[in-house]
Amino acid sequence: MTKIEVLGTGCAKCKRLFENVQAAVKELGIAAEVVKVEDLDAIIEAGVMMTPALFINGEVVAEGRVPDVNEIKSLLQE
Template identity: 85%
Template sequence: MTKIEVLGTGCAKCKRLFANVEQAVKDLGLPAKVVKVEDLDAIVESGVMMTPALFINGEIVAEGRVPDVNEIKSLLTE
C-alpha cells in the first residue's frame, strides 16, 4: 500500500493539496493511506522548508507548491 503524506499547517494551499491527493487516489483506484501532517514539529523534523509538501512512501516529491491532480497521478504511477 502506498503511503502519502501531505505536510502543512492547515492553510488554504495545504487543504487544496490534500483534496488533490484524495482525488488522484480516487481516480486511480489506488490502495493508499493518505495522511495529513499538521504538527509543526513533525514538519520541521521531516526537513521541509516550505509548505505544503507532498511525500510519497517517505520521499519528498513536491514542496512549497500545489501539484494538480494530473501531476499527482503521474507521481503515483511512476
C-alpha cells in the same frame, strides 16, 4: 500499500493539496494511506522548509507548491 503524506499547517494551499491527493487516489483506484501532517515539529523534523509538501512513501516529491491532480497521478504511477 502506498503511503502519502501531506505536510502543512492547515492553510488553504495545504487543504487544496490534500483534496488533490484524495482525488488522484480515487481516480487511479489505488489502495493508499493518505495522511495529513499539521504538527509543526513533525514538519520541521521531516526537513520541510516550505509548505505544503507532498511525500510519497517517505520521499518528498513536491514542496512549496500545489501539484494538480494529473501531476499527482503521474507521481503515483512512477
